[in-house]
C-alpha cells in the first residue's frame with residue numbers, strides 16, 4: 001500500500017515542527033465544542049459531555065455494539081440526499097432539468113441503496129458487486145448507471161440483462177464489447193461517453209490543460225472523444241448515444257473547474273449536433289463536491305451549488321442554443337458521493353493507550369484507538385485531514401495537541417494527524433471522528449486480520465445494525481484448510 005509522503009514527512013522523517021499545530025488548527029477556546037459543519041445534524045452533547053446521535057448516547061452505542069463502529073445519522077443522510085434532489089436541481093428547471101446520481105462507491109450497502117431509492121435519487125455503480133446491491137433492493141434499472149474503465153463481460157451482461165439506464169463507456173475496446181453483447185442479447189445499450197476534458201480540480205484549485213495523463217476516459221484534445229462518438233454511431237441499433245460525461249476531481253469547493261469542463265463538453269456536443277445531426281439528450285458533469293473534514297473547510301450547500309452550476313451550464317449552452325433553436329437541450333446529471341454520505345457519519349473509537357513521545361520541539365501525545373487504517377485508510381493513503389472530539393464524558397482539562405493513531409503495523413497508520421483533545425484523556429475514553437461516511441467503510445480492509453467494524457444507523461432514538469461487524473470466523477471462512485501431516489496419518 002502506498003503511504004502518503006506527507007504523513008511520513010510530518011511524522012517520521014522531520015524532527016523540526018514536531019509537536020507544533022498546523023497553521024489551520026487554532027488553539028481551541030472550548031475543546032468540547034462541536035462545529036456544526038463537521039457533524040450530522042442530529043448529533044448533540046449533553047450536560048455531562050456525552051455525545052448523542054438522534055437521541056442515543058454514544059456510551060450506549062459503545063456498550064451495545066462495541067467499538068470501533070461507524071455510526072450513521074439516517075435522517076441526516078436522507079436530508080442531504082433530498083437537498084441534492086430538490087435544492088440542487090430546482091435552478092435547472094429553467095435550463096433543461098437535472099438528475100442526481102448518488103455515487104455508490106462512496107458507501108453502499110442494501111440499506112443505503114434503499115434510502116437512495118426511497119428519496120428519489122438515481123444510483124451510480126462501478127462494479128458488478130455494486131450493481132448486485134442495486135438489484136438486491138429492486139432499484140429501478142433505468143435509474144442506475146454503470147461506470148468503470150475495465151468492466152468485465154459478465155458485468156456488462158449483468159447490466160444489460162438488468163435493463164440498466166446508462167453505461168458510461170471508457171474505451172474503444174468497450175464500445176465493441178458492449179455493442180457485441182447488446183446485439184447478442186437483442187437489446188439496445190444506452191451509453192454515455194466518458195470524456196477526459198483536461199480539467200483536474202481539488203479543493204480550492206483546478207488546473208486546466210489540453211492533455212491529461214490518466215486512465216479514465218477518451219481524450220478530448222487528442223480527438224479520441226470524437227472518434228468514440230463516431231464509433232458508437234456506427235454501431236447502429238445496438239448502441240444508443242445518450243451524451244457526454246466528465247468527472248473532474250473530488251473534494252472541490254469551487255465551481256469554476258466545472259465551468260471549463262462544461263464549456264469543453266458543450267463544444268463537442270455542438271460538433272456532434274452539427275456533424276451527425278444528433279442532439280444528445282443528456283450531459284453528466286460528475287461528482288466531487290467537497291465536505292468539511294476540519295474547521296478549515298466551508299462547503300457550499302446543495303442549493304448554492306445548484307444555483308452556481310445551473311448558471312454556468314446556462315452560460316455555456318448559450319451559443320449552442322442560439323445556433324440550434326430547434327434542438328432539445330441536454331438534461332444535466334451530477335454524481336455526488338462524498339457530499340451525501342460523508343458528513344452523515346462518524347466513527348466511534350475507544351482509546352487504548354496514551355503515549356507521550358519526546359521530540360526536539362517538545363512532546364507529542366500519541367493516542368491509540370481500536371481501529372485505524374483498516375477502517376479509515378484515507379489519512380495513510382493521501383494525507384487526508386480529520387478532526388475528532390472526546391465523546392463519552394465532560395472534561396475541563398487544558399487542551400493538548402495529539403495525534404490519533406490506529407492499531408496496525410505501519411507507522412503511517414494515522415487516523416487524525418493533529419487535533420486538540422482535553423489533556424486528561426485516558427485509556428477507555430471514547431472519541432468520535434466526524435466525516436467518515438464516505439470512502440471509509442467502502443475502502444476498508446482487514447489488514448492485520450482485523451475484523452471490520454459494523455455500520456449502525458440511528459434514527460428517532462433507535463440504533464440498528466445495517467452492516468454487521470465482521471468476526472474472526474468471517475475472516476477465516478475463505479481459507480481453504482490444508483490438513484496437517486499428523487491429521488492425515490490419523
Ligand SMILES: *Cc1c(COP(=O)(O)O)cnc(C)c1O
Pocket residue numbers: 103105106124147247249250251286287288289335336337338339438
Ligand atoms: C468518484 C466518482 C464520483 C463521486 O465523487 P465524490 O467526490 O464522492 O462526489 C462521481 N462520479 C464518478 C465518475 C466518480 O468516479
